[in-house]
Amino acid sequence: xxxxxxxxxxxxxxxxxxxxxxxxxxxxxxxxxxxxxxxxxxxxxxxxxxxxxxxxxxxxxxxxxxxxxxxxxxxxxxxxxxxxxxxxxxxxxxxxxxxxxxxxxxxxxxxxxxxxxxxxxxxxxxxxxxxxxxxxx
Numbered sequence: 127x128x129x130x131x132x133x134x135x136x137x138x139x140x141x142x143x144x145x146x147x148x149x150x151x152x153x154x155x156x157x158x159x160x161x162x163x164x165x166x167x168x169x170x171x172x173x174x175x176x177x178x179x180x181x182x183x184x185x186x187x188x189x190x191x192x193x194x195x196x197x198x199x200x201x202x203x204x205x206x207x208x209x210x211x212x213x214x215x216x217x218x219x220x221x222x223x224x225x226x227x228x229x230x231x232x233x234x235x236x237x238x239x240x241x242x243x244x245x246x247x248x249x250x251x252x253x254x255x256x257x258x259x260x261x262x263x
Contacts, residue, residue: 134168140186155185
């Protein structure tokens with residue numbers, strides 16, 4: 127018997143542990159946000175392919191067949207409980223992804239501010255330039 131609620135719990139728990147947003151997981155796994163949402167809420171009305179579960183497992187730092195094992199009630203591979211080297215690497219990579227997204231967001235904000243300030247400076251600098259060019263009266 128398939129236990130989609132167990133899959134939802136596994137995904138949600140791992141996302142909280144990493145921490146990883148739904149959008150970040152979608153990007154890493156190449157699985158749509160809509161599909162992830164259905165899996166996270168165990169509202170999937172259709173079966174998901176082994177490929178989809180494998181992609182999500184990989185993106186969460188688990189072996190390919192981890193979520194498939196959870197779904198079928200089998201013991202997931204490498205589920206020893208402790209955080210191993212692969213899990214630690216996944217945590218670091220997830221955190222780096224978060225930092226990269228934050229830096230990108232900040233860079234965009236700085237660029238927008240520079241453009242706003244630049245428009246004001248262009249007006250002021252062109253006024254100054256025209257003042258310098260006009261003969262002193």
